Amino acid sequence: xxxxxxxxxxxxxxxxxxxxxxxxxxxxxxxxxxxxxxxxxxxxxxxxxxxxxxxxxxxxxxxxxxxxxxxxxxxxxxxxxxxxxxxxxxxxxxxxxxxxxxxxxxxxxxxxxxxxxxxxxxxxxxxxxxxxxxxxxxxxxxxxxxxxxxxxxxxxxxxxxxxxxxxxxxxxxxxxxxxxxxxxxxxxxxxxxxxxxxxxxxxxxxxxxxxxxxxxxxxxxxxxxxxxxxxxxxxxxxxxxxxxxxxxxxxxxxxxxxxxxxxxxxxxxxxxxxxxxxxxxxxxxxxxxxxxxxxxxxxxxxxxxxxxxxxxxxxxxxxxxxxxxxxxxxxxxxxxxxxxxxxxxxxxxxxxxxxxxxxxxxxxxxxxxxxxxxxxxxxxxxxxxxxxxxxxxxxxxxxxxxxxxxxxxxxxxxxxxxxxxxxxxxxxxxxxxxxxxxxxxxxxxxxxxxxxxxxxxxxxxxxxxxxxxxxxxxxxxxxxxxxxxxxxxxxxxxxxxxxxxxxxxxxxxxxxxxxxxxxxxxxxxxxxxxxxxxxxxxxxxxxxxxxxxxxxxxxxxxxxxxxxxxxxxxxxxxxxxxxxxxxxxxxxxxxxxxxxxxxxxxxxxxxxxxxxxxxxxxxxxxxxxxxxxxxxxxxxxxx
Ligand code: MSP
Numbered sequence: 001x002x003x004x005x006x007x008x009x010x011x012x013x014x015x016x017x018x019x020x021x022x023x024x025x026x027x028x029x030x031x032x033x034x035x036x037x038x039x040x041x042x043x044x045x046x047x048x049x050x051x052x053x054x055x056x057x058x059x060x061x062x063x064x065x066x067x068x069x070x071x072x073x074x075x076x077x078x079x080x081x082x083x084x085x086x087x088x089x090x091x092x093x094x095x096x097x098x099x100x101x102x103x104x105x106x107x108x109x110x111x112x113x114x115x116x117x118x119x120x121x122x123x124x125x126x127x128x129x130x131x132x133x134x135x136x137x138x139x140x141x142x143x144x145x146x147x148x149x150x151x152x153x154x155x156x157x158x159x160x161x162x163x164x165x166x167x168x169x170x171x172x173x174x175x176x177x178x179x180x181x182x183x184x185x186x187x188x189x190x191x192x193x194x195x196x197x198x199x200x201x202x203x204x205x206x207x208x209x210x211x212x213x214x215x216x217x218x219x220x221x222x223x224x225x226x227x228x229x230x231x232x233x234x235x236x237x238x239x240x241x242x243x244x245x246x247x248x249x250x251x252x253x254x255x256x257x258x259x260x261x262x263x264x265x266x267x268x269x270x271x272x273x274x275x276x277x278x279x280x281x282x283x284x285x286x287x288x289x290x291x292x293x294x295x296x297x298x299x300x301x302x303x304x305x306x307x308x309x310x311x312x313x314x315x316x317x318x319x320x321x322x323x324x325x326x327x328x329x330x331x332x333x334x335x336x337x338x339x340x341x342x343x344x345x346x347x348x349x350x351x352x353x354x355x356x357x358x359x360x361x362x363x364x365x366x367x368x369x370x371x372x373x374x375x376x377x378x379x380x381x382x383x384x385x386x387x388x389x390x391x392x393x394x395x396x397x398x399x400x401x402x403x404x405x406x407x408x409x410x411x412x413x414x415x416x417x418x419x420x421x422x423x424x425x426x427x428x429x430x431x432x433x434x435x436x437x438x439x440x441x442x443x444x445x446x447x448x449x450x451x452x453x454x455x456x457x458x459x460x461x462x463x464x465x466x467x468x469x470x471x472x473x474x475x476x477x478x479x480x481x482x483x484x485x486x487x488x489x490x491x492x493x494x495x496x497x498x499x500x501x502x503x504x505x506x507x508x509x510x511x512x513x514x515x516x517x518x519x520x521x522x523x524x525x526x527x528x529x530x531x532x533x534x535x536x537x538x539x540x541x542x543x544x545x546x547x548x549x550x551x552x553x554x555x556x557x558x559x560x561x562x563x564x565x566x567x568x569x570x571x572x573x574x575x576x577x578x579x580x581x582x583x584x585x586x587x588x589x590x591x592x593x594x595x596x597x598x599x600x601x602x603x604x605x606x607x608x609x610x611x612x613x614x615x616x617x618x619x620x621x622x623x624x625x626x627x628x629x630x631x632x633x634x635x636x637x638x639x
Contacts (some may be wrong), residue, residue: 053229352417
């Protein structure tokens, strides 16, 4: 049987300038969805491209001394490279200057003209060049463009018109009765602000510039850019060309992803054009929010853009993709900041996911000579973890089908959190001390590794590079058990494979890194400053020797021990999170090192007057308390 198809698009971007992280946002979302649909068994068509015509492009090209074609070629080259860098898996890339597109747009225009849906008249109205939009007098906001607030120009010329008004009632009915426009709030906005007040016919040709698709039956006219641009969604599939097999296979689109300011074009002009052409309508248009920087929407003219190439280079592609999809719900605006990005990388990626993998691999290494053990003895906490693991794929599917990327990731991270918690609850290092518990230890370790297998597949549409790194560490070089149906079952990870400790997947990032883009020299200086502290800084820490007089477990806490310490002149009570590694009797009588001038703090309601020093491996799977080579008087200062 043929696979079900899924056709997803991004807007085609204006190659007037380099793209910024706001543009990357939509493309990453579309890519994530495309990847998700592919792994869940669909035959996917994922289209992106560039919208290269129009007066604005013509003007910037002229200002730079290049022809429009030379100008766009260069920018488009950069856009294609950007999508490669961000691992965008588009199946096609349409440029509106390509012959396949130009010819099809001419045929579309002619078809509509022959049908009587396009007619010739005179145009008078207000034109916003940056937005490529016409406005009527009453649509203007204080005489300016209602979208961008910039100056508009009064234009009067002979022009072709599209009978948009004729489709008003059909459009209202269609939009009201379907969930074509998502999210719901945008649907009401379109109905109340544009459709119900009444649609005027749309001017669809221009004569005042020539950088556009020529109307082939009337010299001097070029096709209005939105008619040219919107058509890309079908011209890329070969609509009205010699080979229409792709059009037949994939149209209508399952979803057009677009930014909220262009929902209007996609939910009024586009369906009306398709109705006029007698073609099926796309199933959904999803209007997403904007990435905002301090000072408003990112835009080159405001000078507040963030370059995705710099970000990817600095933090890694998967980390950026994760952040974009996690930080804000897809329909809403969200503020982009370096702090938020670094916060997510450190907490979610380095800590939660990275540590889970490195701790598990380290334990396979340490307790089973690096070989994934066979599970046998079931125990407490297993059933709960397994249930969560195999049910998460279904919940993720539900959220993805609603394009709720952030919620899907939240569910995946709940599983990661529970898997980490399972380590704390089962305490493998305690099991390891008792030979009779080896079988149980094997089960615990296997369950951890198998959860990581499931997690690696769940994250793959969002972070396409990370799964392979995880698989290498777990020894699953052939991606065994990583089909979408495989992860709805527990126990599909083969046993007997050799793990390979690898590099840390997501290294932590220093929070206090400078925000602006540094030069190489500055980066060097900053690193030197970060790496060294002065002797005065060190002298601020009062380190003292102390003997453990008493030690007991803190009730209801898995991690805390309460210690009474002799510091010579005084005794102190310290609470320390080392209970997983030491029992109280291991420590009584030992000399330890305490940070004596630490501000007292309460841990589970118990005051801790200082902190004892310990060394731990990166994933905290091993820990040892710092002691002294020989005994020395309590209270001695460490210098
Ligand atoms: N060429 C038209 C689209 C034609 S589609 C048939 C266009 N191009 S654009 O380059 O200006 O914008 C492309 C997309 O990028 C839009 O969906 C827009 O919302 C999105 N974004 C531009 N800046 C953005 C942010 N700061 N944040 C999120 N998306 C942003 O419009």
